[in-house]
Amino acid sequence: MSIEAVTIPKWGMTMTEGIVSDWLVAEGDQVSRGQEIIEVESTKTTNAVESAASGILRRIVVEVGETAPVGALVGVIADASVSDEDIDAFIASFAGANGAEEEADPNAASIRVIDVGNGAVVNVLTLGAESDSNVVLLHGFGGDVSTWLFNQDAFAQQNRVVAVDLPGHGASTPIQGDDVFQSLVGSVERALEVSAPGKLHLVAHSFGGAVAAAIAAHQPDRVASITLIAPVGLSKDINKDFLDDFITAERRKPLKDVLERLLADPSKISNDMIEGTLRFKRLEGVPEALAAIRDTIVDGDGQRHSIGGTLADFSGPVALIWGDKDKIVPLPEASQIPSNAKLSVIESAGHMPQMEASSEVNSIILANISKSL
Amino acid sequence: MAKISFRQALNDALRLEMARDPRVIMMGEDLTGGAGGNGVKDAWGGAFGVTRGLLGEFGPERIRDTPISETAFIGAAAGAALTGMRPVAELMFVDFAGVCLDQIVNQIAKFRYMFGGRARTPLVIRATYGAGTRSAAQHTQAFYPIFTHFPGLKVVIPSNPYDAKGLLLQAMRDDDPVIFLENKMLYDTMGEVPDGSYTVPFGEAKVVRDGKDVMIVAIGRMVKIAEEAARKLQADGISACVIDPRTTSPLDEDTLIEFAEEIGRVVIVDEATPRCGMAADISAMLADKCFDSLRAPIKMVTAPHTPVPYAPNLEDLYVPNADAVIKAVKSIIER
Numbered sequence: 001m002s003i004e005a006v007t008i009p010k011w012g013m014t015m016t017e018g019i020v021s022d023w024l025v026a027e028g029d030q031v032s033r034g035q036e037i038i039e040v041e042s043t044k045t046t047n048a049v050e051s052a053a054s055g056i057l058r059r060i061v062v063e064v065g066e067t068a069p070v071g072a073l074v075g076v077i078a079d080a081s082v083s084d085e086d087i088d089a090f091i092a093s094f095a096g097a098n099g100a101e102e103e104a105d106p107n108a109a110s111i112r113v114i115d116v117g118n119g120a121v122v123n124v125l126t127l128g129a130e131s132d133s134n135v136v137l138l139h140g141f142g143g144d145v146s147t148w149l150f151n152q153d154a155f156a157q158q159n160r161v162v163a164v165d166l167p168g169h170g171a172s173t174p175i176q177g178d179d180v181f182q183s184l185v186g187s188v189e190r191a192l193e194v195s196a197p198g199k200l201h202l203v204a205h206s207f208g209g210a211v212a213a214a215i216a217a218h219q220p221d222r223v224a225s226i227t228l229i230a231p232v233g234l235s236k237d238i239n240k241d242f243l244d245d246f247i248t249a250e251r252r253k254p255l256k257d258v259l260e261r262l263l264a265d266p267s268k269i270s271n272d273m274i275e276g277t278l279r280f281k282r283l284e285g286v287p288e289a290l291a292a293i294r295d296t297i298v299d300g301d302g303q304r305h306s307i308g309g310t311l312a313d314f315s316g317p318v319a320l321i322w323g324d325k326d327k328i329v330p331l332p333e334a335s336q337i338p339s340n341a342k343l344s345v346i347e348s349a350g351h352m353p354q355m356e357a358s359s360e361v362n363s364i365i366l367a368n369i370s371k372s373l
Numbered sequence: 374m375a376k377i378s379f380r381q382a383l384n385d386a387l388r389l390e391m392a393r394d395p396r397v398i399m400m401g402e403d404l405t406g407g408a409g410g411n412g413v414k415d416a417w418g419g420a421f422g423v424t425r426g427l428l429g430e431f432g433p434e435r436i437r438d439t440p441i442s443e444t445a446f447i448g449a450a451a452g453a454a455l456t457g458m459r460p461v462a463e464l465m466f467v468d469f470a471g472v473c474l475d476q477i478v479n480q481i482a483k484f485r486y487m488f489g490g491r492a493r494t495p496l497v498i499r500a501t502y503g504a505g506t507r508s509a510a511q512h513t514q515a516f517y518p519i520f521t522h523f524p525g526l527k528v529v530i531p532s533n534p535y536d537a538k539g540l541l542l543q544a545m546r547d548d549d550p551v552i553f554l555e556n557k558m559l560y561d562t563m564g565e566v567p568d569g570s571y572t573v574p575f576g577e578a579k580v581v582r583d584g585k586d587v588m589i590v591a592i593g594r595m596v597k598i599a600e601e602a603a604r605k606l607q608a609d610g611i612s613a614c615v616i617d618p619r620t621t622s623p624l625d626e627d628t629l630i631e632f633a634e635e636i637g638r639v640v641i642v643d644e645a646t647p648r649c650g651m652a653a654d655i656s657a658m659l660a661d662k663c664f665d666s667l668r669a670p671i672k673m674v675t676a677p678h679t680p681v682p683y684a685p686n687l688e689d690l691y692v693p694n695a696d697a698v699i700k701a702v703k704s705i706i707e708r
Contacts, residue, residue, distance in 0.1 A: 021607065046583070065608035171374070251577050252628070271580040282539065282571040 003082055003090045004053035006075035008040060008068050010109075011149040015042045017069045020062050024048065029057050031077060034359040038074065046270060047150070050359045055079045058087050109152070113171065114191045122191035123171035125163040128156035132198035133224070135369065137163040138188070140206025140230075141293060142246050144170030144280070147205060150358035154366065155203075162196045164188055166211065167289075170280070174289030181296040185214040199224040201369045205354060206230050206329060207297055213307035216314055225372040226311065227319045227365045230351050232297055233307030234320075235332040240302075242328050243294045247287055252278065264325035264350040312338040319368035321361055323349030342368070374567060380560040382534035383423050383499075386541035387461065389570050391431050394459060397545055399424065399436040400446050401463030401499075420465050421501060421560055447473035447498065451481045454496035459545060464500035467516045467554060481550045482525030496550045497541075503556040503594055503644060504692050510680035513688075515645040517592070518654065520552045521621040527551045527575055528622040532596035534564035536619060539573030546572065556594040556644075576623035580632075584614030587702050588632045590655055591642040592618060595693060599642050602698035611706060621651055626658060633659050637668035640701045642693050647675040669705035674698050 008018040022039040031037050036048035037057065055077040062074040073094045076087055109127045116122050125145045135155040139147040145163040155161045167184045168174040175183045188211055192200065200223050204212035209231020216223045232238065242261055249255040256274050260266035280286060298304060311318050318341040322331045328351040337343055344364050349356040377385070391397045404419050405428040418425025428436050439446035443464060450462035464470060470477065477498070484492040504513040520528045527549055531537040537555070544551040581596060582603055591599035596617045603613035616632055618625055633639050639659055643652035652673035659671060674693045682688050 019607065065610065250574065252580065253631075271583045275579070279535070279567070279571075282573065283567055284570045 002078070003087065004055065004077040005073050005090075005094060006038060006049070006051070006057075006077060008062075008070050008072050008074060009049055009150075010070040010153065011042055011047065015070055017067050018042050019067045020064055020074055021046055023060060023064055023075075025057050027057055027060050031055065031057050034357070046272075051077060052359070053077050058082070058084075059091065061091060111171075112195055114194050116187045116190040118176075120167065120173040120175075120187060121171075122167065122173075122187050123165040124191055124195045125152075125161075126195060127152050127161040127163075128159060131160040133159045133201065134192075134196035134198055135159045135161045135201045135203055135365075136192060136196055136212075137161065138202065138204035138208030138211050139163075139166060139169065140204075140208050141243060141297065142169070142277070142280075142290065143205065143208075146170075146276070147352075148354065151203075151354050151362055151365070154358075154362040155369075159201065159369070160196065162192065164191060166208065168286070168293055174285055175292065180292045181210070181214075184293070184296075185211055185218075189215060189218065198222075201225045201227070201372070203227045203365055204229070204231065206351065207232050207293070209233060210297075210305040210307055213305075213310040217310045220314065223314070223316065225317045225319075225369050226314060227321065227368045228311075229321045229354055229361065230323065230326050230329045231307065231320070232303055232329055233305035234336050235330075236302035237330050237332070238298055238303045239328045240298050243298060247281075247290045247294065250278075250281070255281075261327050262351045263356060264323060264348050265356070268356070308336065308338050311341055314340070317368050317371035318342070319344065319364060321346060321353055321364055323351060323353045323356065325349060326351045374565045376563045377534060377566050378560065379531075379534045379537050379555075379562045379564070380421065380423055382538040382564070382566050383541055383555065384418075384425065384427070385566070385568075386538045386545070387424065387427060388430065390542055390545045391427065391435065393570070394545070395435075396457065396459040397435070397461065398453065398458055399427065399461045399463070400439050400450060402439060402441055402446075402465050404428070404436055404463060405433070405438050419463060421555075421557065423499075423555075423560075424463070443469050443473040444476065447476045448480070450496055450498070451476055451484075451494065454481075454494045454550070455484065455492060459495045459497075461497045461499060461545060464498060466512045467500035467502040468511050468514050470500070470516060470519075477520075477526070477550075477552075478523045482523045484525075485549065486525060493548045494550045495545075495548050497544045497547075497553050498550070499541075499553045499555065501557045502554045503558055504676075504681045504688055505558040505594075507683070507685055507688065509683040513681040515593075515643075515676070517552075517554055517621055518645050518650045521624075521651065521654070522649075525550070526622060527620065528554070529575065529620045530554045530556075530593040531619065532556075532559070532581075532591075532593055532617050534562060534566050536573055536579070536617075538566055539571050540575075540619065542570055543572040543575060547575070554593070558594050559597075562597075573619070575620045576625050577619065578625035578628040579617045579619055580628070581615040581617050582613070584612040585636060586612045586706060587638040587640060588614045588616060588636045589640045589642060589698060589702070590616050590618065590629065592621065592651055593644060595642040595644050598693060598695050599698060601695040602702065605695060605699055606702055611702065613702060618655075621654075624655070624658075626662070629655060629659060630663050634663045634666040637666055638702075638705050639667070640672045640674060640698060640705070642674045642698055644676060644692060646678050647673060648678055650675055672701040672705055674701050 018040040021041040059076040165172040202212040209228040450460040589599040641652040
């Protein structure tokens with residue numbers, strides 16, 4: 001096998017360096033692809049980094065407690081046949097390459113605030129070089145572009161990545177008026193006309209799945225693939241209390257209790273996630289905007305959206321990803337899954353598999369995108 | 374989201390609320406700066422520039438300079454609040470509270486109680502506090518424990534630009550009197566702050582940083598000191614949680630108890646002098662309510678029981694710093 005680098009990831013635009021807060025494996029340990037091997041802390045969040053390769057952790061370059069810039073080499077994975085000299089040479093060459101990369105960084109994320117008419121704006125984060133192939137990331141109810149922190153880089157190598165703050169979320173203006181869902185989809189479509197000309201690979205989470213399906217129904221020729229993570233619209237089942245409690249929770253403790261329902265392992269909800277969500281919900285008009293969106297998702301009979309028909313009619317590849325411990329939008333019955341959709345169930349993941357098992361989810365999404373090419 | 378200063382965050386809050394609510398008025402010394410002189414209005418915006426630009430926008434009917442008599446203008450603000458206005462009065466230095474303490478603690482704090490719950494006093498008194506500016510013993514004190522002592526006052530001490538704006542908006546919308554204390558050393562601190570209005574609730578501590586070995590409780594400027602200490606402690610393998618109560622009255626006892634019980638080791642950092650201070654108060658509360666969960670004595674890191682020195686080297690020693698916090702943490706971890 002080759003020699004693989006373990007590096008400081010870049011989570012979000014403002015992250016420039018990370019602190020190695022813990023090594024979860026020791027030098028000489030066998031590690032496998034997807035295994036959590038290191039914990040990195042940025043000013044905003046702390047998260048485990050999964051190994052991108054299987055092999056032996058041959059070298060720890062950055063020790064616990066030390067700070068290193070984004071992209072810096074922190075460890076080296078290789079199998080036993082690679083000599084220590086080769087690993088030393090790899091570390092030496094990496095240092096040079098890393099320095100050069102920092103100069104240019106053509107793939108740096110940038111934020112665009114797009115005017116979509118009537119005084120409203122949609123905030124999008126773009127990543128990667130201009131391309132005819134756009135991976136469009138649509139978050140769920142109450143989320144924002146940061147839903148994709150652990151995914152966006154994986155798609156940017158071969159595509160342009162366009163992550164959207166849905167109207168009423170993040171830095172996008174809330175929808176005014178009655179037809180909330182259609183207006184919301186219209187705003188997103190106008191933002192994508194500007195920010196993502198060319199083919200669209202739609203990747204959407206939860207409520208974003210209904211938005212993705214609407215875009216696919218409107219513009220079937222532009223959409224090249226659809227990957228939905230725990231989307232609404234395939235069954236009537238949904239945890240309505242989650243939506244209500246998310247809107248009404250005004251303080252840390254009640255909101256923590258709500259957010260913990262999102263994950264299979266509630267201890268993974270960090271205080272930064274709670275604080276970030278509180279800050280969003282405190283903004284004037286946000287609770288009202290969220291309530292209006294909730295009312296498009298659910299009524300007394302359960303889910304209101306139905307996307308099965310749109311998916312079944314879609315001619316490109318369709319993938320569905322679900323955590324087996326999802327407590328918000330439970331896995332539908334087999335009969336409710338469109339026959340053209342490939343379903344992957346992620347073990348020990350809740351409603352946010354893109355964060356809980358990011359490597360696995362990224363691989364599934366990339367595989368689905370490549371089917372359309 | 375824009376990065377703005379603590380000073381600008383306060384200015385934004387005042388501007389947004391004055392635009393939203395015509396009952397909000399302001400009074401204090403040098404708020405308008407050079408009032409009466411041609412072309413120099415708004416030049417100053419208060420001794421620390423917080424109210425700059427507001428006179429031009431809202432006019433002298435709503436924002437006015439007062440004579441140098443805290444007794445008079447704090448009393449006037451109390452009367453205005455009772456009659457339906459929402460005054461924001463600025464005490465240039467909290468050290469001057471001595472000459473208006475009767476207005477604050479015997480009148481303002483007591484109106485609701487003395488009038489059988491039928492009077493509202495929606496009044497904000499903004500004041501600067503804290504050492505570090507080489508301003509000697511009469512312009513540098515941290516009086517928040519004094520105000521916290523009196524029932525009927527809410528006491529707010531923001532530690533960063535985001536909280537400063539959200540807490541000041543909450544203070545102006547509150548129907549009770551609020552003492553809003555701004556540490557002078559924080560005015561130039563930068564942070565991400567949303568453009569629009571939002572409020573941060575009172576009595577809700579902020580978990581500034583997660584950690585499992587020790588809980589550091591810190592207020593106002595001391596939050597930055599605690600964060601610096603926590604970062605340095607991490608290099609030594611000690612994981613420190615930092616909690617910022619944000620308001621000392623009401624005090625978020627629930628969060629403090631929750632984390633004290635979970636972590637078992639507590640260090641409290643307080644810029645005020647140690648006797649009858651917030652460190653002593655929180656320490657007593659935790660000892661009373663969760664003693665059985667504690668794994669070590671509660672440690673207090675405070676200023677010494679002396680006036681703030683004028684000599685710069687002594688003033689620097691006077692204010693608690695990260696090294697003092699680290700020393701206190703290690704004294705209860707390595708025992």
